[in-house]
Amino acid sequence: MKFKINRNQLIQGVQGVMKAISSRTTIPILTGVKMTVDSGGMTLTGSDSDISIERFIPAEENGEINLEVQTPGSIILQARYFSEIVKKLPDETVEIEVGERFETQMRSGASEFSLIGLDPEEYPRLPQVEEQNVFSIQGDLLKMMIRQTVFAVSTSETRPILTGVNWSLEDGQLTCVATDSHRLAQRTVKINSNATELSFRNVVIPGKSLNELSKIVEDSEELVQIVVTNNQILFKTKNTLFFSRLLDGNFPDTSKLLPGDSKTTLVLGTKELLQAIDRASLLAREGRNNVVKLVTLNENELEISSNSPEIGKVFEHVAITSMVGEELKISFNAKYMMEALKAMDCSEIKILFTGAMRPFLIEPQSGDSIKQLILPVRTY
Amino acid sequence: MGWEELRKKQPRVVKTLTNSLKKNRLAHAYVFEGGNGTGKMETALMLARAFLCREKNGVSPCGECSDCKRIDSGNHPDVHIVSPEGQSIKIDQIRGLQKEFSYHGMESEKKVYIVEHADKMTVQAANSLLKFLEEPTSPTIACILTEQVHRLLDTILSRSQVLSFSPLPPDLLVEALTEEGISLPLAKITAALTNDKSKAHEICREEWFAQARDKVIQLTEGLRNRPNHVLVTLQENWLSLFKEKNQLDIFLSLLLIWYKDLLFIQLSEPDKLIFIDQEDRLKEQALQNSQKRLSEKMLAILTAKQRLGANVNPQALMEQLVLRLREG
Numbered sequence: 001m002k003f004k005i006n007r008n009q010l011i012q013g014v015q016g017v018m019k020a021i022s023s024r025t026t027i028p029i030l031t032g033v034k035m036t037v038d039s040g041g042m043t044l045t046g047s048d049s050d051i052s053i054e055r056f057i058p059a060e061e062n063g064e065i066n067l068e069v070q071t072p073g074s075i076i077l078q079a080r081y082f083s084e085i086v087k088k089l090p091d092e093t094v095e096i097e098v099g100e101r102f103e104t105q106m107r108s109g110a111s112e113f114s115l116i117g118l119d120p121e122e123y124p125r126l127p128q129v130e131e132q133n134v135f136s137i138q139g140d141l142l143k144m145m146i147r148q149t150v151f152a153v154s155t156s157e158t159r160p161i162l163t164g165v166n167w168s169l170e171d172g173q174l175t176c177v178a179t180d181s182h183r184l185a186q187r188t189v190k191i192n193s194n195a196t197e198l199s200f201r202n203v204v205i206p207g208k209s210l211n212e213l214s215k216i217v218e219d220s221e222e223l224v225q226i227v228v229t230n231n232q233i234l235f236k237t238k239n240t241l242f243f244s245r246l247l248d249g250n251f252p253d254t255s256k257l258l259p260g261d262s263k264t265t266l267v268l269g270t271k272e273l274l275q276a277i278d279r280a281s282l283l284a285r286e287g288r289n290n291v292v293k294l295v296t297l298n299e300n301e302l303e304i305s306s307n308s309p310e311i312g313k314v315f316e317h318v319a320i321t322s323m324v325g326e327e328l329k330i331s332f333n334a335k336y337m338m339e340a341l342k343a344m345d346c347s348e349i350k351i352l353f354t355g356a357m358r359p360f361l362i363e364p365q366s367g368d369s370i371k372q373l374i375l376p377v378r379t380y
Numbered sequence: 381m382g383w384e385e386l387r388k389k390q391p392r393v394v395k396t397l398t399n400s401l402k403k404n405r406l407a408h409a410y411v412f413e414g415g416n417g418t419g420k421m422e423t424a425l426m427l428a429r430a431f432l433c434r435e436k437n438g439v440s441p442c443g444e445c446s447d448c449k450r451i452d453s454g455n456h457p458d459v460h461i462v463s464p465e466g467q468s469i470k471i472d473q474i475r476g477l478q479k480e481f482s483y484h485g486m487e488s489e490k491k492v493y494i495v496e497h498a499d500k501m502t503v504q505a506a507n508s509l510l511k512f513l514e515e516p517t518s519p520t521i522a523c524i525l526t527e528q529v530h531r532l533l534d535t536i537l538s539r540s541q542v543l544s545f546s547p548l549p550p551d552l553l554v555e556a557l558t559e560e561g562i563s564l565p566l567a568k569i570t571a572a573l574t575n576d577k578s579k580a581h582e583i584c585r586e587e588w589f590a591q592a593r594d595k596v597i598q599l600t601e602g603l604r605n606r607p608n609h610v611l612v613t614l615q616e617n618w619l620s621l622f623k624e625k626n627q628l629d630i631f632l633s634l635l636l637i638w639y640k641d642l643l644f645i646q647l648s649e650p651d652k653l654i655f656i657d658q659e660d661r662l663k664e665q666a667l668q669n670s671q672k673r674l675s676e677k678m679l680a681i682l683t684a685k686q687r688l689g690a691n692v693n694p695q696a697l698m699e700q701l702v703l704r705l706r707e708g
Contacts, residue, residue, distance in 0.1 A: 026462075026476070029455040049457050049486055121446050124457040124486050157475065160482030206483070231484040246484045248518055 001073025001098040003037050005057070007089055007108065009066045013055045014083045016240060017046030019212065020053040021079045029122045033082055035096075036074035036120070042067055045123070046079060047243075051209050052126055053216070054241035075104055076118040085113055126243055127229040129236075135169070135191050135198060136223040139237070145176055146214045148187045148343040148370055153207035154180035164204035166251040167233075171199070177254050178207070183336045184254060184373040185343060200228050204251050209244035216242055258373060259361060262352035264296065264325040267365055268318065270349050273304075274341040276318045280306040281334035283314050289377050292334040296327050306334070321348065330356045331379045340372035382440055386426060389419045393543045397423070401430055401439040407541040408516040411498075413529035414545025417575035421496065423545075424523040425451060428459050428492040431521055457486035463496035474505040481512045481520070491520045498524040499531035506533050513539045548575040557584070565657040569593065572637050572654050573630065589630070591621055596634045597658060599702075604665055607706045614702055628694055629685065632701075636681045642666045643674050680704040 017033055025031060025048055034045040041058040059067040075098045086094065091109030098104050102117035137145075146165075154162035165178040169191070177186045213235055217224060225236040235242040277292055284290040284306045295303045302320055307313040330353060340362055341349070348365035362372040387394040393412075400406045410427075412420040426441075429448050433441035441448050450456040460480055462473050477493060485491045495501075501509065513522060513536060524540060526532055550571040557567035557577070562584050570580040583589050595617070602610045622628040637654050644652045645659075645666040655662060669677075684701045688694070 026460060027455055027457055029450075029453075030457075050483065122450050122453055122455040124455075125446075127487075157478065157482075160479070163482075231486065231489065245486060247482055248484045249482065 001037055001075060002070040002096070003042070004068040004070075004093050004095045005042065006066045007086065007092055007094050009057050010086050010094055013042070013044045013057050014079075014086055016055040016216075017044045017053045018079060018083055019216070020046040020048055020051050022048040023080065025049070027124075029076065029118060030124075031079060032076040032118055032123075033079040034074065034076045034120055034123050037067070037069055038072040039069055045126070047124060047126075049124065050206065050245050051212055052124075052241075052243040054126065054243070056239045056241075058239070073098060074120040075102060076120050076123060077104060077115055081115065085115075126241075127232050127234070129227050129234060130229075133198060134225050134227050135174075136225045137174070137189065137191055138221050139217045139224050140219050140221060141189065142224050142235075143214045143217055143219060144345070145187050145189060146210045148345075149176045149178040149185045150207045150210045150214075151339050151343065152178040152180060152183055152185035152372075156180075161204060161247055161249040161251055163208075164206045164247040164251075165210060166254075167203045167205060167228075168201045169199050170201075177251070179252075179254060179373075182333070182375050183340065184257060184371075185340065186254070186258075186371040186373075188369050202251055203228050203233060204247040204249070205233055205244055206247055213242055213244070216240060257359070258371060259352065259354045259358065262325065262354055262361075264323070264328045264353040266296070266302070266320055266351045266353075267322045267348060268302075268320040268351075270341055270344050270347055272318055273349070274338060276304045276316045277334050277337050277341070280304045280314050280316060281338070282306075283308050283311055284334050285311075290334040290336075291331050291377050291379060292337065293329065293331045293379070295329045296323055299323050325353075328353050328356065330360070331377045332360075332374055333377055336374050340374060343372065344370060382443070383426065383430075386419055386423055389548065390423065390545055393423060393545055396543060397427060398439045406431070406521060408520060409513050409522040409524065409540035411524045411526065411529065411532065411537060411540045411542045412545060413526055413542060415547045415575050416527060417577070417579055418545035418547060420525045420545055421494075424494045424525060427521065427523065428456075428494070431492060432456070432458065432488070432490055458488065458490060459492045459494070461494045461496065464500045467500070469495070469497070469501040469505050471502060471504045471508060474501070474508050478508060478512055485518065489518045491518065493520065493522045494525065495523070496525045498526045498536075499528045506536060510535055510539070550575070553577060553580060557581075565655070566590075566593075568654045568656060569634065569637065573633055583630070588621060588627060592627070592631045592634060595621065595631065596638050597655075597661065599635070600638055600665060601661065603702075603705055604668060610702050610706065611699060614698055622694065625688065625694070628698075629688055632681055632685050632688065636678060636685075638662075639674055639678045639681065642669060643671065643678075646671055646674070677705055 014033060021033065023031065027049060030047055030049060036043045039059065041056055044055045046053050057066055059069065085106065089108035090111055093108065095107040096104060098117060102119060104115045104117045106113040106115065149165050153165060162180055165176050168175050172191060173188055174191050175186065175188045177184065217237065227234040232243050232245055280292045281290055284292055285308055292304060292306045297303055300319060301317050303315060303317055305313065305315045344362065344364060346364040350363045350365050352361045356376060359373050359375045364370055383394055383398055412424060414420055429441035429451050430436060430439055432447045433445060434447060435442045435445050447456065451459050460477060462469060462477055465473065553571040553575065554567045557571065557580055558564055566584055570583050573583065574580050602613060622631055641653050641655050641662050642665055645662050650659065653659060680701060684697055687697055
């Protein structure tokens, strides 16, 4: 393998894949970054076995030549050293040549490095992408979907399946559900797919991977292509592929959890409620579930209160747009409520209660693309 | 390495495993139990290869494909090997494994987990291992390797198939070692310490090992001739020699072998001796010890070994041992 590459392109590429490489891995080969060069360009791969990132540097882009390939091939180099070296090389271009037994020469300007490489055959194989099972979502929408669901995943490992977000696709509608069994966040999106009959169920993506993904996806309208395989899910942007392993197991059926009817329906401003609860939670205690109490007063007002006997208490009145149904007193965890409200991207919300001991549902005032379900806290 | 080579070492185990492979009836968890060097790890890796190889021929993996090669080099993403970090297997290591259990495999649905020295798991680690032995999800195999099966939790044993690896006959090892130019007395002693040929070689090469052997003779002679002096010479000579814990452990094993030899003399079975070049000394010492006393002394050495494992200060340990050996 022998090629010359523009150093800036290489730096960007390596930094892109370094996000996936962890120094604490049990599989030695994963401390390396894999480079594959052919006439079309160069592919860089990094992985920690949970997520894998692949970056492609085209040989030629916008009339500029990034890469001059003399002989194609592939090699694995220790990522930590390689990325530091590339950053500090003196010249605009880097020449890389792999010799006998994976010994790699890197030349740039007057400096020359010789690194010991590893056998590229040893690297895990990433799933082959089948183009027919592709659907795509705009980048900014994907990020929004992640933001609106991923906060609700469970952080405890007792039920590993709940540490992920369940994606399912049916009739051109993508549903994302996350729950930690105390609250639930659901977001549905219509997607435009070439294959309209494409559908899948129980694809559970680890919350950690989604957080990483949203750092990589750009906040633009550019489409992100998504492919689901048996073990992994792939997100594809212009020159980056992001693979994540899926969680194994059956995600609980959440469709029955959402209440159908309601006894009390409130409509009110998102921001006003969020701020009131934020203030009330100052006196609520983490150790006691952050309990905040909501009481409907009349058609135009409700009261948010919190009481910690050893600290003090707080009352606040919040104006509401409308209230239909029975009067209500309910207590809930302020943290869950605030996170759910932050995930709503509308100015007015609708809250549907079915009693003080039943979970309640938060929806946008119009439409039901986002649903947030929260279990109340029993108080005495 | 193939099944055939392993079969020479462990015919029974290999037969069980290959038959279950043939009938596609592998258990989800195995406990491989047997002494050092009986081929537990080789068998576990072999099973992993046979399980994951995509081009296997019957029950034998091809050994050429990237799956087989990567298992050999420890780079296969779906084969996870856990071995003790320092003294024990920590709960965090098992948690890491637990996380792996909850994910789909990286390349295929199949996964293999190998826990080496499973007896060194902390209680918490062992209990959390139980949880996923109980509920295997996708096709996975767990191999739990141990030299001391009785130290595993009963609950682990009851959830897995236990395969006992028979120890290698020491005679074979002695023969192999002498063929490679190691003197017969040394070969006998190392063969008594380990069943593993490569490990035996390693021990023979160590300089301190030859000294350790001399020290055993010095100590026992000292106990016989000048019992009041022994504690002093212990300070001066021995403790500096055995800096590492495992060195002291080997020294105690040698001492145990010496007393076993004394017992053999008393039982008039001189052909079972291990310190064969010391027969005269052994005979002299055997005259001064009754069988009962010998067994008491051996018990003292075994207790010392156990305490060494529990991090007792080596000097205090040796002094106590010498005092107890002197009593007789």
